[in-house]
Amino acid sequence: MTPRNSPSILIIEDDDQLQGLYQDLFTQVGYVVTLADSAQSGLQSARDTHPDFIILDIMLPGGQNGFDVLEQLKRDPQLKSIPVLVITNLDHQRDIALTIGAVDCLVKTDITPTDIMAKIKSYLPISSPTPSSG
Template identity: 35%
Template sequence: MHSSPADGSASHGSTLRVLVVEDNRDLAKLFCDLLEVMGCTTEAVFTARTALDSMRGLAPDLVFCDLRLPGGRSGFDLAADMRADPALAGIRMIAVSGYADQVERERALDAGFERVFEKPVKFAQMMEVLKDLRGSG
């Protein structure tokens, strides 16, 4: 986990801050390593409950979130919590799932995720999201 500049923003070409919410610690580390190679500052958390606290500190530009998480709160729950909090509602979210059927994909999009990526997430998919985010604003 790395610290990030507090005053940067994606729209001004600064380093993107990305939160990875993934219960598989090896996969979370791989995700963060790839994102850092792509010029991002990252933080990984392993449950939806810890994600909300991390978001308030990191102020991420983007969240990659596993839909199925331990601890009684899913990625869907996290999305609902984020959308209900004015300070977090504008953060862009990408769902990640190893089990995403069409119903789960639609549910994720309805919950506020922009896209749903199947595991393993492809490098090109991550690059596309970062390019879109850097180009927005």
């Protein structure tokens, strides 16, 4: 199990396959991952866990989208400093996300999980585990 003092990432994504892919990838390198599948659960998780980084999908179920979540995060004094990486299907949404306060916006069709990992590591470095000397 990953220790809690490891950097934490909240993934707000309603696609189960992407959630699983991201979770596996990020936990393997040492991040603590929390998952949320809607705007409401994502905001609640952010308030409950105060993650070090958020990955946010734009298209979410339940009446609110990722832009709504991003606006609420950036208005909250406790959460506004958390870097948010927006992931979208539509290239034209990039400028909107950046204007609202995302640190970056990536288009799903143009990226690989490795691209996302590199972007996260640029904002949230993690050290490689070292063998313990006995």
